[in-house]
Amino acid sequence: xxxxxxxxxxxxxxxTLAVTLASQSHLDVRLIAGPAPxxxxxxxxxxxxxxxxxxxxxxxxxxxxxxxxxxxxxxxxSAADDLIRPELLSFDGEVGDAFAQMVPxxxxxxxxxxxxxxxxxxxxAARATFYTEDERAIxxxxxxxxxxxxxxxxAADGRASRLRSIAGIVAVxxxxxxxxxxxxxxxxxxxxxxxTQHFLPNGPFAMLPLTGNRSSIVWTERPGFAAELTAMDxxxxxxxxxxxxxLSLGRLTVEGALVAHPLKLVLTRExxxxxxxxxxxxxxxxxxxxxxxxxxxxxxxxxxxxxxxxAARIGEDxxxxxxxxxxxxxxxxAQMALVTDGLNAMFSRKSNxxxxxxxxxxxLVERRDSLKRLFIREAxxxxxxxxxxxxxxxx
Numbered sequence: 001x002x003x004x005x006x007x008x009x010x011x012x013x014x015x016t017l018a019v020t021l022a023s024q025s026h027l028d029v030r031l032i033a034g035p036a037p038x039x040x041x042x043x044x045x046x047x048x049x050x051x052x053x054x055x056x057x058x059x060x061x062x063x064x065x066x067x068x069x070x071x072x073x074x075x076x077x078s079a080a081d082d083l084i085r086p087e088l089l090s091f092d093g094e095v096g097d098a099f100a101q102m103v104p105x106x107x108x109x110x111x112x113x114x115x116x117x118x119x120x121x122x123x124x125a126a127r128a129t130f131y132t133e134d135e136r137a138i139x140x141x142x143x144x145x146x147x148x149x150x151x152x153x154x155a156a157d158g159r160a161s162r163l164r165s166i167a168g169i170v171a172v173x174x175x176x177x178x179x180x181x182x183x184x185x186x187x188x189x190x191x192x193x194x195x196t197q198h199f200l201p202n203g204p205f206a207m208l209p210l211t212g213n214r215s216s217i218v219w220t221e222r223p224g225f226a227a228e229l230t231a232m233d234x235x236x237x238x239x240x241x242x243x244x245x246x247l248s249l250g251r252l253t254v255e256g257a258l259v260a261h262p263l264k265l266v267l268t269r270e271x272x273x274x275x276x277x278x279x280x281x282x283x284x285x286x287x288x289x290x291x292x293x294x295x296x297x298x299x300x301x302x303x304x305x306x307x308x309x310x311a312a313r314i315g316e317d318x319x320x321x322x323x324x325x326x327x328x329x330x331x332x333x334a335q336m337a338l339v340t341d342g343l344n345a346m347f348s349r350k351s352n353x354x355x356x357x358x359x360x361x362x363x364l365v366e367r368r369d370s371l372k373r374l375f376i377r378e379a380x381x382x383x384x385x386x387x388x389x390x391x392x393x394x395x
Contacts, residue, residue: 003028005152005318009282013279013298015113021309024056025305025308029122034125041257042182044295051101056394070193072092077198124142124144128157131276137275138151152318174341178344180219181221181258188249191207191249202221204218205219207245220289267284281293281297287343292340303387
C-alpha cells in the first residue's frame with residue numbers, strides 16, 4: 001500500500017511539494033489547498049539551482065516565457081536624497097547565463113496549479129482545522145466536515161500556521177520596525193537584466209527586472225510611510241519611487257496596486273512533531289532584502305521530497321524521515337536568517353562612520369574575485385549541501 005502524504009497549503013511551497021512527489025515517486029499525494037488566494041502583486045527571484053529543480057519536475061517550461069533573467073546586480077549605500085550613489089558592489093551572471101530569474105508569483109502559482117491537475121493530484125479547497133495521530137497514522141479534520149487519513153501531514157500553511165500552533169511547535173519571532181512594500185512599475189528605458197539595490201537609512205529599496213520595460217519593486221520603509229504610499233494616487237506614488245530610485249530608467253508608472261505588510265523574523269525551535277512536519281513560511285520567515293524567502297521554501301521542498309522518497313523506497317515508515325529532513329534544513333535556514341538580520345541591522349545604521357565601514361567592507365568584496373564568486377554562487381543557490389533535485393538530478 002502506497003504511503004499517503006497529506007499537504008496542507010495550496011500556495012507556492014505546498015503545490016511545489018505536491019508536484020514534486022507526484023512526478024518523482026509513487027507516493028499517494030493529497031493536497032489540502034484551502035480557498036484560492038487573491039491576486040499577488042509580488043514577484044520572486046528564483047535562484048539558478050531552484051530553476052533546475054522546477055525544470056526537473058516539469059514546471060519551468062510553463063513559466064519560462066514570463067521569466068526575466070537577472071544578469072547583473074548593483075548595490076549602493078546612500079541617503080535617499082543623495083545626488084550621487086557610487087556602486088559599492090556589483091555582480092555579473094558568471095554562473096551560466098544568469099544567477100536568478102524573476103517570475104511573478106501569480107504566474108508561478110498558476111503553473112503549479114496546472115501541473116497539479118495534469119498529474120491528477122487529489123485536492124480539496126477545504127482547510128485543515130485539526131489533527132490527531134497515533135503510532136501508525138495521522139487523521140486530518142477539514143473545514144467541510146470531512147476527514148483525511150494519511151501517513152504524514154506537511155504543514156505548508158504559511159507564516160501564521162494553524163497546524164504549527166496545534167502541534168505546539170514554538171516559533172521565535174522578532175518584529176522589525178519596518179514594512180515591506182511591493183508592486184510593479186513600468187519604465188521608459190530597458191533594464192538590460194540589471195537588478196539594483198539601494199541601501200537607504202530606513203531600509204533597502206530594490207528594483208528587480210521583469211519582462212518588457214517593467215520591474216518589480218521591494219521597498220523597506222517605516223510603517224507610517226508604507227501605509228501612506230499604498231494609499232496614494234498612482235501618479236504621486238510613482239513620483240515617490242522616482243525620488244528614491246532616480247530616473248536612470250526614465251519616468252516610472254505604477255502598474256496595479258502597491259501592497260505593504262509588516263516585516264518580522266520567524267524561526268521555529270522544531271521542524272517536526274510526530275507525524276507532522278513544517279515547510280516554507282510555516283517554518284521560517286526572513287527579511288526580504290536578500291530575496292531568498294521562496295528559495296528557502298523550495299530547498300525545504302527538495303530536501304523533504306528526497307527524504308520521503310528515499311524512505312519509501314526502502315520500505316521505511318515515511319515518518320522516520322522527518323527528523324532527518326529537519327536536521328538537514330535547520331542549519332541552512334538559521335544561517336540565512338542570521339545573515340539577513342545582520343545585513344538589515346548593519347545597513348540601517350545612519351551614521352557616517354557606519355557608512356564608511358560598510359563602504360570598506362563591500363569594497364573589499366568588490367576587489368576580490370574569489371569573494372565575488374562566492375557571493376554569486378550563494379545568490380544562485382549553488383553553495384552548501386544541495387538536495388539532488390536542486391542539482392537537477394532524479395531522486
